[in-house]
Amino acid sequence: MENWSLSIAEQATRGQQKTICLLQDLIREQASGEAAVQARVAEAAREQGLLVEEVRYRPTDVPIIEEFASPGVIDSSEQLAVVATWPGTGNGRRLIVFAHPDGEPPSRFADWKLDPFAGTISGERLYGWGVADDLAGVAAMFGAISILKSAGFSPAGDVYVASTPSKRHRRGITALLARGLDADAALYLHPAESGCGLSDVKAFSSGQVEFLVTVAGAKPDTNEPIQSTFAHRAVSPIDNAMLVHRALGAMNKQRAQSVRHPALDGHLGRSTDLLLSFVSCGSSDSLYRAPTRCVLGGALSFPPSETIAAVKEAIAGAVRKAADKDAWLSTHTPTIEWVSGMPGAEVPESHALFQIASESVKTVTGTVPRMNALHTTSDIRNPIIQRGIPTIGLGPLCGNLAQNGHTDEWVDVEDYVRCVTVAAEIIARWCGLVRVD
Numbered sequence: 001m002e003n004w005s006l007s008i009a010e011q012a013t014r015g016q017q018k019t020i021c022l023l024q025d026l027i028r029e030q031a032s033g034e035a036a037v038q039a040r041v042a043e044a045a046r047e048q049g050l051l052v053e054e055v056r057y058r059p060t061d062v063p064i065i066e067e068f069a070s071p072g073v074i075d076s077s078e079q080l081a082v083v084a085t086w087p088g089t090g091n092g093r094r095l096i097v098f099a100h101p102d103g104e105p106p107s108r109f110a111d112w113k114l115d116p117f118a119g120t121i122s123g124e125r126l127y128g129w130g131v132a133d134d135l136a137g138v139a140a141m142f143g144a145i146s147i148l149k150s151a152g153f154s155p156a157g158d159v160y161v162a163s164t165p166s167k168r169h170r171r172g173i174t175a176l177l178a179r180g181l182d183a184d185a186a187l188y189l190h191p192a193e194s195g196c197g198l199s200d201v202k203a204f205s206s207g208q209v210e211f212l213v214t215v216a217g218a219k220p221d222t223n224e225p226i227q228s229t230f231a232h233r234a235v236s237p238i239d240n241a242m243l244v245h246r247a248l249g250a251m252n253k254q255r256a257q258s259v260r261h262p263a264l265d266g267h268l269g270r271s272t273d274l275l276l277s278f279v280s281c282g283s284s285d286s287l288y289r290a291p292t293r294c295v296l297g298g299a300l301s302f303p304p305s306e307t308i309a310a311v312k313e314a315i316a317g318a319v320r321k322a323a324d325k326d327a328w329l330s331t332h333t334p335t336i337e338w339v340s341g342m343p344g345a346e347v348p349e350s351h352a353l354f355q356i357a358s359e360s361v362k363t364v365t366g367t368v369p370r371m372n373a374l375h376t377t378s379d380i381r382n383p384i385i386q387r388g389i390p391t392i393g394l395g396p397l398c399g400n401l402a403q404n405g406h407t408d409e410w411v412d413v414e415d416y417v418r419c420v421t422v423a424a425e426i427i428a429r430w431c432g433l434v435r436v437d
Contacts, residue, residue, distance in 0.1 A: 004151070008421060008424050012420065012424065014150070016417045016420075019417065020126070023135060025119075030106075030116075030135070037101045037138075041101060041142075041163045042084075045082065045084035048086075048145055050145070051085040051086075053083050055175065059075060060074065062174050068341050070340065073210075073340055074169040075167075079165045081162065081172045083160060084160070086145060086155060086161070088154070088158045089156050090156075090157075093156075093184040094158045094182070095157065095184065095185055096183040096187070097159065097423065098141075098163070098173050098379075099140070099164075100137070100172065101135065102170065103129060103130030108402075113408055119131075124413055125411065125412060125413065126411055126412075126413050129402065131411050133409070134189075136190075136398070136419070137188075137189035147424040148427060148433070153434065153436065155431040155432065156432030157430070159431060164176060166379055171382075173379065174382050177382070177387045178386070182387060183383075187423065188202070188379050188391060189393070189419070189423060190395045191411050192394070197396050197412065197415045198361050198364075198369060198394060198397075199367060201361070201372060201392055202371075202378050202393035202394065204346040205376065206264070206303060206375075207344035207377065209302070209338070210340045211312075211315055211338055211339055212297045213336050214335045215293065215294045216235075216332040217237030217293060217294065219234055221233060227290050241281070241294035241296055245296060248315070248318045252273065255272050255274075259305075261304070263346070263373040267373055268374070271302075271303045272300065273301050275298050275300075277297060277298050278298065279294070279297075281294035302344060304345050307343070308342075308343055343381060345385055364421045369394070379393070396411050396415035396419040397411065
């Protein structure tokens, strides 16, 4: 182990309570809202002597490459991103370290066994609202810098630490990149949803397109309010939607054979998949009336080697195929609403950034991590797609994410402390260190 690694390890042990306390502070601030969380983030940055900038923006004003979101799913209100700079000596590589402070909309507090805003430690776990998504990542950024400063080091290259809104297409890191934030690499800190903690490094993210297909039907020609007797004279949108459903299924089966990527094939045996997850038709309050439309909705995942445009055309082509084969649908063409689209992105395992992350994890945990290729639409995609900045992500063991409908969200305390140490190691190895004491 290099001398600076020994210093990092020593300071990580001495300062672990401080970094745990910052995470607990952020959990408590959640009770007052995201603005309070970001205020504590800015305070933490200033306490460490960093140069702090608070950037306000609207997601709909952010220029973005390829990605899109319909007005119904994007949060268009004014947002706040906090970016802090730790200047380097000018002869090292630059690094962006980012995480998101925004969690799921608070709800179901009565179902929690513990106070969601207390930051309680019980056994090996630290509990709190948003702790795993992604307050642990936010706190870990500053914990890493605290370790390096306490060990008497400064970076050779500039380090940018960014707490940026992400959920509901809030585009925080992209807003900063659009304003000119730039670096030679980026590190995204987020607890590992895979359940593997620091054994996983995210260097691959599948893309995804979400869509809705509306299929028309027709009521029977009658003035009778009770229409079940006339069902044979109606055009069923459910039956027509099933034709579209089958066509999309056939398209998915064909794509599973023709669209291949080794990173996904090795884990799943396929590289793209379609999830049809939504159906809406008629009303349970009027089961005796013929509906006039049926809506199918779903999401299609795809590897970085494909474009959003190609995926949209595959979906549209399947819908057209169903319509061409049916007399009614050929003259009452189904319509498609494109809800959102996010491209895939990847960094090869041979890249210096991945190798440095792997070496750092091994130094701290004793285990060589694997590349996790199974996380879709990860935020690692944003610096890669928007600015061509290689980006990887990692984080501690976590569980019970509110995003998945659970309560009592947690992170493993020891793995969180290890994550902070790994982040410090990555900064040291990527940017270089200069002793200042």
